[in-house]
Amino acid sequence: MLIRQHDPELLNDLRSSAPLATGIAKRLRRGEVLRPQDRGAGWALQVEHGCLRVCHPHSDGRRQITEFLFAGDRIGLAEVRSHNGSIEAVTPAAMTLHRADPADEEQATDFYNVRLGVLQAKVFMLGHKNAREKLAAFIIEMSERIAAGSNEVVLPMSRYDIADYLCLSPETVCRNFTQMVADGLVALPESHVVQILHRASLEFIGR
Amino acid sequence: MLIRQHDPELLNDLRSSAPLATGIAKRLRRGEVLRPQDRGAGWALQVEHGCLRVCHPHSDGRRQITEFLFAGDRIGLAEVRSHNGSIEAVTPAAMTLHRADPADEEQATDFYNVRLGVLQAKVFMLGHKNAREKLAAFIIEMSERIAAGSNEVVLPMSRYDIADYLCLSPETVCRNFTQMVADGLVALPESHVVQILHRASLEFIGR
DNA sequence: CGGCAGTTTGAAAGATTTCAACATTTGTGG
DNA sequence: CCACAAATGTTGAAATCTTTCAAACTGCCG
Numbered sequence: 001m002l003i004r005q006h007d008p009e010l011l012n013d014l015r016s017s018a019p020l021a022t023g024i025a026k027r028l029r030r031g032e033v034l035r036p037q038d039r040g041a042g043w044a045l046q047v048e049h050g051c052l053r054v055c056h057p058h059s060d061g062r063r064q065i066t067e068f069l070f071a072g073d074r075i076g077l078a079e080v081r082s083h084n085g086s087i088e089a090v091t092p093a094a095m096t097l098h099r100a101d102p103a104d105e106e107q108a109t110d111f112y113n114v115r116l117g118v119l120q121a122k123v124f125m126l127g128h129k130n131a132r133e134k135l136a137a138f139i140i141e142m143s144e145r146i147a148a149g150s151n152e153v154v155l156p157m158s159r160y161d162i163a164d165y166l167c168l169s170p171e172t173v174c175r176n177f178t179q180m181v182a183d184g185l186v187a188l189p190e191s192h193v194v195q196i197l198h199r200a201s202l203e204f205i206g207r
Numbered sequence: 208m209l210i211r212q213h214d215p216e217l218l219n220d221l222r223s224s225a226p227l228a229t230g231i232a233k234r235l236r237r238g239e240v241l242r243p244q245d246r247g248a249g250w251a252l253q254v255e256h257g258c259l260r261v262c263h264p265h266s267d268g269r270r271q272i273t274e275f276l277f278a279g280d281r282i283g284l285a286e287v288r289s290h291n292g293s294i295e296a297v298t299p300a301a302m303t304l305h306r307a308d309p310a311d312e313e314q315a316t317d318f319y320n321v322r323l324g325v326l327q328a329k330v331f332m333l334g335h336k337n338a339r340e341k342l343a344a345f346i347i348e349m350s351e352r353i354a355a356g357s358n359e360v361v362l363p364m365s366r367y368d369i370a371d372y373l374c375l376s377p378e379t380v381c382r383n384f385t386q387m388v389a390d391g392l393v394a395l396p397e398s399h400v401v402q403i404l405h406r407a408s409l410e411f412i413g414r
Numbered sequence: 415c416g417g418c419a420g421t422t423t424g425a426a427a428g429a430t431t432t433c434a435a436c437a438t439t440t441g442t443g444g
Numbered sequence: 445c446c447a448c449a450a451a452t453g454t455t456g457a458a459a460t461c462t463t464t465c466a467a468a469c470t471g472c473c474g
Binding site for chain 1: 323
């Protein structure tokens, strides 16, 4: 699949298998913000290490976090920009910026399909899951993405970040963590360290 | 942009500007169901007239309607199939099925970008809108899509369908219609006929 | 006419948010 | 290294919103 030269901003991706050409290195300190207009459209970002969040402001003053990005993840800056979004460093992070290769149709196909899948899953999550189910799914997702399926996950993001990602209040996130501990599903030796005690139950709850 | 011959199920679209080659005609009676496996992957569906709904079943027994389709709208059958979905006729409907043209990259680009935009908008809607805001946005959307922006919209779908589309209960949909009538925002001469009395307010509420 | 699917309304239950208070952690400057 | 301020995390109680359950109403079709 070709990305047309004159319209390369259509490139969108997250965690694609296709390799990108080497690109421009960039570093962000904790909390630092990258606005896509810093770079024109047609650029993709690949995380080298650290954790980023993709934030979108809302008219009511709240924000929505549509993605967390970890080492190896990629996203098209055009998609971030499309809803007035920005990329912020949750932890100190290093990344590289790449121009879309207009000749690599494999790459573009991959990019689009991964993004469609991610968004479709989010629609189902937001539509039909309650707070407990969202949080269970979130813990499983994080264990797979940043702990390689291990049962101990160190979450780099705050409760506020989790809340904005799941579209809940931070208090609700907190209460549901507490409830899961009470139910023996997880342990929280520290607020950012989640030990999964019953993965199968968590997976079932998170559907 | 090319659709690769061996992987044509990547075709996805809704209301693209690119023309499709003439295809196979199909008709559905009210309530009749089309399952994508009826046709293999790599097919797109274009609505000729009538209204369709794209339904996805959930593990808890409820369903989610991810799209309503009207004359001129298109969707890739692969995307419908991807989450065990089906296409059902809300009204008697006629449609044509088309094989993706592997040489038409313009078409595929269009397909993907329209779908990404639709899904992104849905994520925002489900994440941050309450029932009243969802319904306001729905009425505006329907007025634009099936009434060409007119202030009188005849809704072809039931309150249950609207509820499953907005991820609300049918009673909540109903109560919010009633409330909007009480507030003078709309009139309901019949339950399926919505007259928009204050479009600007509706647009503001639905954001 | 009766039945039936769809719509509407009421009342109670349930879930989540909001507001408030307090605890804990983190970061910074003395 | 400590003290302090700011940010983050937790818990409680009340308010709000939505769902659920129940009942009644409507219009349409056989």
